[in-house]
Amino acid sequence: MADSESREPYSESIDARLGVIWIGRSHVEQFLRETLQDDSIAVTHSVDTGWSVHGGRRGGNMATATWGTPQMCAEDIAQLLLQQRPIRVGDDRFGLDGPATAAAQQKANELNVRFSEWAWEDPERGAELARQYNELFNIEPTPHSYEGVEISMSTVVPLSKPDPQMIEAAKAALTAAHAFPGRPTSRRNSSQQELGAPPPGVARPADRGVER
Incomplete structure (x- = not known):
């Protein structure tokens, strides 16, 4: 099976970054150890x-x-990214x-x-x-079909018989508009990206990390 066929829906449009609540400790630790070529790095995370x-x-x-x-x-930079704190060098003095x-x-x-690339490099x-992202944010495609639905255009053209092509076009437009209402995209505002939040209209769960 091709990689694109084995992936969970929308994996390529999910913005994976350090500090998002749906990526667990073990993945972050593995990434830092591999990237910095240093198995002595340890990552911890708790709600407290x-x-x-x-x-x-x-x-x-x-x-x-x-x-x-x-x-x-790099370890200090990674920690600030995970904590979603500003990267600044200097002090009050x-x-x-x-x-x-x-x-x-x-x-x-x-x-x-690099983390956003690394996250998807291994298919498994x-x-x-x-899967964690989709389950946490409950994002599933919910296509709507208007096949077999009778659409009345009497309120639009009350004195004429509607063209069958107009009715089919209306059905197609409605289907397209509702095809994937919860699909995540990478074009989100900065605050949503920092939190790894779902797109507008999708309920955000309690702010807790995925402990793994």
């Missing part, structure tokens, strides 16, 4: 304490050059370090882009993540 990234070779090249900066290592902050933000963007993992 939130996300934390522990361990790792924080002074190594992967952490401070490839996926991080000398001022903010000396103020914001603009260039260092910009560099760290660029690495954060690269790490998130992709199917599991898509």
